[in-house]
Amino acid sequence: MATSAQVKTILLVDDNQLFLKMLSQAFKKSGIECITAESGKQALEILTSTLPDAILSDYEMPSMNGMEFRQQLMADDTFKDIPFIFLTYIIDNDLMVKGLNLQAVDYVIKDTPVNVIVSKINNLIYTVQKQQELSKSELKKAAEALNVKSIPTKTPEIDGFDIDFWHRPYQDIPGGDFIDFINANERYTFIVLGDIMGKKWMAWFFTFSFLSYIRAAIRFCVLSRDYSVGSILQKVNDVICLDDVLKDILSSLSLLMIDNETLIITYAGAGDLPLLHFEADTSTLKQISGDGLLLGLFAGNEYTEQQITLAKNDQLLIFTDGMIDFSDDTGKKSDYNTFARNIDLMLNKKYSFKRIQDELFEPSLAVQVDDCSIINIRKTM
Amino acid sequence: MIKIIKDTENHLLIEIEVSEANLNNSDLFKTQVIQLLDRHEKTVIIDFNQVEYIDSSFLGALVAILKHAIGMKLDIILVGLKSDVHDLLKLIRLDKVFKIFGSYNEAINV
Numbered sequence: 257m258a259t260s261a262q263v264k265t266i267l268l269v270d271d272n273q274l275f276l277k278m279l280s281q282a283f284k285k286s287g288i289e290c291i292t293a294e295s296g297k298q299a300l301e302i303l304t305s306t307l308p309d310a311i312l313s314d315y316e317m318p319s320m321n322g323m324e325f326r327q328q329l330m331a332d333d334t335f336k337d338i339p340f341i342f343l344t345y346i347i348d349n350d351l352m353v354k355g356l357n358l359q360a361v362d363y364v365i366k367d368t369p370v371n372v373i374v375s376k377i378n379n380l381i382y383t384v385q386k387q388q389e390l391s392k393s394e395l396k397k398a399a400e401a402l403n404v405k406s407i408p409t410k411t412p413e414i415d416g417f418d419i420d421f422w423h424r425p426y427q428d429i430p431g432g433d434f435i436d437f438i439n440a441n442e443r444y445t446f447i448v449l450g451d452i453m454g455k456k457w458m459a460w461f462f463t464f465s466f467l468s469y470i471r472a473a474i475r476f477c478v479l480s481r482d483y484s485v486g487s488i489l490q491k492v493n494d495v496i497c498l499d500d501v502l503k504d505i506l507s508s509l510s511l512l513m514i515d516n517e518t519l520i521i522t523y524a525g526a527g528d529l530p531l532l533h534f535e536a537d538t539s540t541l542k543q544i545s546g547d548g549l550l551l552g553l554f555a556g557n558e559y560t561e562q563q564i565t566l567a568k569n570d571q572l573l574i575f576t577d578g579m580i581d582f583s584d585d586t587g588k589k590s591d592y593n594t595f596a597r598n599i600d601l602m603l604n605k606k607y608s609f610k611r612i613q614d615e616l617f618e619p620s621l622a623v624q625v626d627d628c629s630i631i632n633i634r635k636t637m
Numbered sequence: 638m639i640k641i642i643k644d645t646e647n648h649l650l651i652e653i654e655v656s657e658a659n660l661n662n663s664d665l666f667k668t669q670v671i672q673l674l675d676r677h678e679k680t681v682i683i684d685f686n687q688v689e690y691i692d693s694s695f696l697g698a699l700v701a702i703l704k705h706a707i708g709m710k711l712d713i714i715l716v717g718l719k720s721d722v723h724d725l726l727k728l729i730r731l732d733k734v735f736k737i738f739g740s741y742n743e744a745i746n747v
Contacts, residue, residue, distance in 0.1 A: 304638040304665060305655050334665055453697030504701040508729060527729040549730055577693060588657055588690040590725045626692060
């Protein structure tokens with residue numbers, strides 16, 4: 257699943273229809289998508305459903321001029337950071353200072369040849385994009401230096417099981433998925449797979465708060481000999497609901513505990529997708545559904561735990577919603593059943609976990625639209 | 638992003654005007670619906686008939702709106718969900734927390 261190169265979009269605002277048409281054709285020729293608006297009011301309406309990479313707006317327009325339009329954008333957190341350029345016939349230094357005070361990135365005089373305007377905007381979008389990439393790479397470096405990880409680097413070794421996982425963040429920016437393997441003591445190993453609702457940095461930031469609470473709850477429960485994944489989830493949920501910083505932040509969670517002695521797995525889920533259990537003997541794939549609500553939704557939620565017994569060569573797959581999202585010519589969709597069918601076919605053909613990954617994420621098949629994480633547990637004896 | 642279709646004595650009917658409800662529009666959606674709740678103090682019925690895809694950011698926004706409404710002792714009702722979107726809500730058990738109906742008429746006749 258390769259991420260598609262995103263087409264750049266600009267919003268052109270001008271009351272002169274002819275100028276709009278001419279400029280938008282020139283932009284389209286250079287590979288930039290154009291949305292046009294004939295007034296500031298119409299532009300504001302368009303912005304409620306589409307966020308462009310840059311806005312190019314005329315200064316002189318009836319009812320709401322370019323400056324007033326810019327002021328409205330500045331008052332809105334969602335719009336104020338979209339690079340904004342004024343188009344004008346007027347060469348007036350006072351006006352320019354006013355505009356630049358409103359953080360307009362630049363002025364373009366309308367008499368400038370169209371190809372020069374297009375190059376100028378192209379350069380601007382490119383520069384902004386490069387700066388954003390630079391900031392992201394700095395942030396990634398800082399996170400690595402701090403050694404904060406929401407995805408482990410290796411899998412646990414438990415006699416009787418082969419455990420494997422695969423994770424890919426959306427657009428290669430750390431996101432809301434998190435995985436952890438915790439050897440609580442010699443007998444019990446916990447497997448954690450969560451997904452903070454949201455994408456990219458904001459979601460990634462909260463994975464650490466959630467992981468800290470989950471790790472703490474597991475340790476406390478083990479110390480008090482309460483080996484119940486249901487009760488751990490309940491504690492995590494209650495404490496998250498009390499945390500003001502995490503207000504409105506929700507997460508799904510699949511929590512599994514492997515008993516190294518009995519080889520029995522217990523599971524409880526919070527708003528997670530049903531797990532898939534492949535029975536090797538009968539070659540059938542079964543769903544295992546948790547019953548708990550998302551973490552952070554309401555205090556006092558209860559989470560029922562269930563035992564999962566795997567026979568030799570059975571497999572258990574735990575995954576986040578990014579795995580069931582696809583994008584094709586008709587748009588994006590979430591389709592659990594198609595995902596399960598694909599897995600069923602591949603397991604029946606005895607594909608290795610590596611081969612399944614390759615098949616599922618072959619670039620031609622689909623375009624990744626969210627973080628993707630999957631854990632595979634295979635019973636070996 | 639959203640359009641008010643009907644404003645009755647005890648509820649507002651609004652429609653989501655995008656086909657992809659995602660990270661790019663989830664914050665705006667949350668702000669707008671919460672403003673409507675605060676201003677009108679009525680149950681909000683959200684018509685999803687134009688929505689083909691919903692991502693987790695948007696689901697998060699929807700839940701934040703529900704929590705805000707519950708705090709005001711109001712309801713959020715979802716109608717017109719496409720089967721893919723409805724299936725996703727059921728899979729992650731959000732059908733247990735939202736009132737969901739096939740259509741606006743069904744919702745108001747209960």
